[in-house]
Amino acid sequence: MAKLTLPAAELMYSGHAACPGCGAALSMRLLLKGLGPRTILSIPACCWTVIATPYPTTALGVGVLDNPIEATGASVSGLRAAADALGFKDLNIVGFAGDGGTADIGIQALSGMLERRTNAIMVMYDNEGYMNTGIQRSGATPLGAWTTTTPVSSTVHGKTEAKKDIMAIVLAHNPVYAATLNPAFPEDFVKKVEKARDLPGPRFFHIFAPCPPGWKFSSEVTIKLGRLATDSGVFPLYEVENGVYRITRKSGTLKPVEEYVRAQGRFRHFTPTDIESLQDQVRSSWEHLLRLEAESHPKAEELVSKPVARAVAAPTS
Amino acid sequence: MARIVVSGNYAQSYAALLARVDVVSAYPITPQTSTVEKLADFVASGKLPAQYIKVESEHSALQVCVSASALGARTYTATSSQGLLLMHELLHWASGLRAPIIMGVVNRAVAPPWNIGADHTDTIAQRDTGWVQFYAESNQEVLDTVLMAYRLAEDPAVRLPVMVTEDAFYLSHTVEPVDMPDQQDVDRFLPPRDARAVLIPGVPSRVGSFTGPDHYVEFRRELARATAAVIPTLQRVEEEYGEITHRYHGGPLSTYRVEDADAVLLTMGTDTTTARSVVDEMRAEGRKVGLAKLRLFRPFPTELVCRLAAEVDRLGVVDRSYTFGPQGAVETEVAASLYTARHRPALSGFFAGIGGRDVTPGEVRRMYEALLHGGPSENRWIDLEEQEARAHG
Numbered sequence: 190m191a192k193l194t195l196p197a198a199e200l201m202y203s204g205h206a207a208c209p210g211c212g213a214a215l216s217m218r219l220l221l222k223g224l225g226p227r228t229i230l231s232i233p234a235c236c237w238t239v240i241a242t243p244y245p246t247t248a249l250g251v252g253v254l255d256n257p258i259e260a261t262g263a264s265v266s267g268l269r270a271a272a273d274a275l276g277f278k279d280l281n282i283v284g285f286a287g288d289g290g291t292a293d294i295g296i297q298a299l300s301g302m303l304e305r306r307t308n309a310i311m312v313m314y315d316n317e318g319y320m321n322t323g324i325q326r327s328g329a330t331p332l333g334a335w336t337t338t339t340p341v342s343s344t345v346h347g348k349t350e351a352k353k354d355i356m357a358i359v360l361a362h363n364p365v366y367a368a369t370l371n372p373a374f375p376e377d378f379v380k381k382v383e384k385a386r387d388l389p390g391p392r393f394f395h396i397f398a399p400c401p402p403g404w405k406f407s408s409e410v411t412i413k414l415g416r417l418a419t420d421s422g423v424f425p426l427y428e429v430e431n432g433v434y435r436i437t438r439k440s441g442t443l444k445p446v447e448e449y450v451r452a453q454g455r456f457r458h459f460t461p462t463d464i465e466s467l468q469d470q471v472r473s474s475w476e477h478l479l480r481l482e483a484e485s486h487p488k489a490e491e492l493v494s495k496p497v498a499r500a501v502a503a504p505t506s
Numbered sequence: 507m508a509r510i511v512v513s514g515n516y517a518q519s520y521a522a523l524l525a526r527v528d529v530v531s532a533y534p535i536t537p538q539t540s541t542v543e544k545l546a547d548f549v550a551s552g553k554l555p556a557q558y559i560k561v562e563s564e565h566s567a568l569q570v571c572v573s574a575s576a577l578g579a580r581t582y583t584a585t586s587s588q589g590l591l592l593m594h595e596l597l598h599w600a601s602g603l604r605a606p607i608i609m610g611v612v613n614r615a616v617a618p619p620w621n622i623g624a625d626h627t628d629t630i631a632q633r634d635t636g637w638v639q640f641y642a643e644s645n646q647e648v649l650d651t652v653l654m655a656y657r658l659a660e661d662p663a664v665r666l667p668v669m670v671t672e673d674a675f676y677l678s679h680t681v682e683p684v685d686m687p688d689q690q691d692v693d694r695f696l697p698p699r700d701a702r703a704v705l706i707p708g709v710p711s712r713v714g715s716f717t718g719p720d721h722y723v724e725f726r727r728e729l730a731r732a733t734a735a736v737i738p739t740l741q742r743v744e745e746e747y748g749e750i751t752h753r754y755h756g757g758p759l760s761t762y763r764v765e766d767a768d769a770v771l772l773t774m775g776t777d778t779t780t781a782r783s784v785v786d787e788m789r790a791e792g793r794k795v796g797l798a799k800l801r802l803f804r805p806f807p808t809e810l811v812c813r814l815a816a817e818v819d820r821l822g823v824v825d826r827s828y829t830f831g832p833q834g835a836v837e838t839e840v841a842a843s844l845y846t847a848r849h850r851p852a853l854s855g856f857f858a859g860i861g862g863r864d865v866t867p868g869e870v871r872r873m874y875e876a877l878l879h880g881g882p883s884e885n886r887w888i889d890l891e892e893q894e895a896r897a898h899g
Contacts, residue, residue, distance in 0.1 A: 227708050231573060244715035252705040254576050255714025256569060257595055263566030267531065267573030270557035274528035274579050277707050298569070301562035 205248035210408025212398035223382025262298030288329035303362035365390035368428035373415025405454020514677030519544035521652030531570035578701030601636025606659035623862010764796030769877035
C-alpha cells in the first residue's frame with residue numbers, strides 16, 4: 190500500500206460533535222491539514238455550527254467566526270478587509286458553508302464575494318440537503334432523492350428537480366481557482382487545498398460530504414460511497430485554474446451508477462428506469478467535463494486521442 | 507479647527523475620515539448615498555487609507571463590518587429605510603458579538619408606498635436590536651455625534667454598535683456650516699481601537715459559537731450591563747469631547763425654557779429646531795411653553811424623563827413614525843418611564859411629519875395649544891389636521 194503524504198498536524202480535535210461517518214467532519218480535518226494554523230474560518234448556520242461544539246469549547250485549532258446562514262461571502266470579505274487594514278500577513282480567510290448556505294440562501298453573498306475578487310477561499314461542503322435541520326431538500330439535492338420535504342409516494346418520486354450546478358455558477362465568475370474535492374481521496378483533497386492556499390484571489394472548493402443519517406447508509410461505508418461517487422462519475426474530481434480544466438482522477442471507464450444508488454436509502458425507490466436515466470445524465474455530464482478539459486487546456490487537447498475527441502464532439506443524449 | 511459647509515451626509519463622511527476608520531462597507535440607497543460616495547472619494551484620493559468594500563446588499567454591508575470588527579478593525583457603514591430593514595438580522599449579530607460598529611442612518615419612510623421623506627419608522631423599528639440610537643438635530647451634531655459614538659462604542663464597559671441618525675433631506679441634503687475638529691485633537695480623543703475580545707490570527711478561538719440555556723442567559727445579561735453603561739459613559743465622553751471642541755450637545759435629553767412651563771413638547775431630530783423657534787415666539791407672547799429634545803432613544807433615558815416630569819404638568823410627545831402600538835413609539839417609552847415617576851404630568855401624543863410631511867411652526871403651535879387646553883385623550887395625526895385646516899380655509 191502506498192504511503193500517505195498528508196500533513197501530520199491535526200487542527201481538528203477529537204470530542205467534536207459530528208455523527209459517525211460524517212463526510213463534513215472528514216472534510217474539515219483534511220482542509221485544515223492543508224491550510225495550517227494561520228487560518229480563520231467563517232462558518233454560517235450549518236452542521237458545523239454544532240460539530241465544532243458549544244461555548245466555551247471548540248473542536249478546532251484555528252480562529253472561528255460564526256455568521257448568519259446567508260452571509261458567508263460577505264463575512265470573508267470583511268475578514269480580509271480587516272486583515273489587510275491591520276496588516277495581518279499570510280492569513281487564510283475561509284468561508285466554510287453547507288450546500289444550503291452556499292448554493293441557496295448564501296448564493297448572493299457568494300456571488301458578491303467572487304465578483305469583488307475577495308482574496309479568500311469559499312468552501313461548500315455538499316451533503317445535498319439541509320441536514321442540520323433534519324434532512325430537507327436543498328437546491329443541491331439530486332433529482333429523485335428522498336428528503337423529508339421531497340417524500341416518496343405513489344405519484345411523486347422524491348425531488349422533482351435536478352441538482353444545482355454550483356461549479357458552473359462559480360466558474361461563471363472567473364475565480365482564480367475552483368475544484369471539486371472528496372474526502373475519500375485525501376491526497377488529491379489536500380493537494381488541491383495546498384495549491385489553492387497560495388493563490389491570491391477568490392477560490393472555491395466544492396466538497397462531496399456524504400451524510401449517513403441524511404442519505405440513509407451505514408456510517409462505515411462513507412469512504413466507499415465517496416469512492417463510488419467519483420469512480421462512477423456522479424462526483425468527478427477536477428480543478429479549474431484561471432479557466433483551465435484538469436480532471437484529477439480518471440480511472441479508465443466509469444463504474445455504473447447502480448452500485449452508488451443502491452448503497453443509499455434515499456434512492457431506495459429508484460426503478461431500473463430511474464437508474465438508467467441517472468446513468469445517462471452522469472455520462473453526459475462526464476463527457477461535457479472531458480470536453481471542457483480538452484477545449485480549455487491546449488496541452489490536454491493535444492493529448493486527447495482523435496477517436497475520443499470525436500466522441501466528445503458528438504452531441505450527447 | 508476648520509469650518510466647512512456640508513450636508514448631514516457629508517458630515518457623516520468627514521467624521522468617519524477623522525475617526526480614521528479601517529474598513530468601510532456600503533450599498534447605495536437614497537438619501538444616504540452621498541455619504542458613502544464622499545468616503546469613496548476620500549479613499550480613492552488617499553486621504554483615508556481604509557479598505558472600502560463595495561457590496562451587493564445592505565445585509566452584506568453590515569456583515570462585512572461585523573466580520574472586520576471581529577478581527578479588530580474600526581468600521582463604518584451607512585444606510586436608510588429599506589436597507590436598514592434588510593440589515594435587521596445583522597443588527598442583532600453586531601450587538602451580540604459586541605462589535606463597536608458605527609452606522610450613519612438617514613431616517614426615511616418605509617414602503618409601501620415608496621417614499622423617501624423623513625420618517626423615523628425605519629430606525630424606531632430597530633429599537634430592540636441592542637444598538638445605541640442617536641437622533642441628530644443639526645449637521646454639526648451629526649459630525650460630533652459620530653466621533654463621540656466611536657469612543658462610546660469602543661469603551662470597554664460598552665462595546666456596542668451605535669447608529670447616528672439624521673432626518674432625510676432636512677439634514678441629509680441640507681448644507682450647514684460645520685466646525686471640524688483638528689485631526690490631532692481627534693486622535694487624542696479617539697486613539698486606535700483597543701481591540702479586546704476579537705479573533706487573533708493563529709490563536710484557536712471562536713467568536714459567536716452556540717449555547718444552550720446554560721450560557722445564553724449570561725450573554726444576554728452582559729448585553730444588559732453594557733446597555734446600562736451607555737448613559738454614564740456618554741456623559742464622560744461628551745465632557746472629553748467638549749474639552750477639544752467646546753461644544754456640548756446636552757446629553758441624552760436636554761431641555762429648553764421648561765422652567766415654570768405649563769406645557770412641554772418632547773421632540774427628536776429636526777422637529778426640535780422648529781419647535782424651539784415656536785417656543786421663543788410663544789414665550790414672547792407670554793405663553794409658558796418649553797421644549798425637551800430627546801437625542802438618545804436607545805438606551806432610553808428613563809431617569810432624565812422622570813426628572814423632566816417632576817417640573818411639568820402637561821407633556822406632549824411628537825412621534826415622527828407610526829408603529830401600530832396603542833401610542834406612538836416615543837410616547838410609549840415616555841409613558842413607561844413616567845409610571846415610576848413621583849409626579850406624572852398629563853401625557854399627549856402627536857403623530858407629525860410622517861413620510862416627509864413638513865412639520866410647520868403652525869403645526870407645532872397647534873400642538874402646544876392642544877396641550878395648554880387640556881390635551882387630547884387620543885393620539886392626533888397632526889399632518890392630517892393641518893391638511894384639513896388648509897382645505898377648510
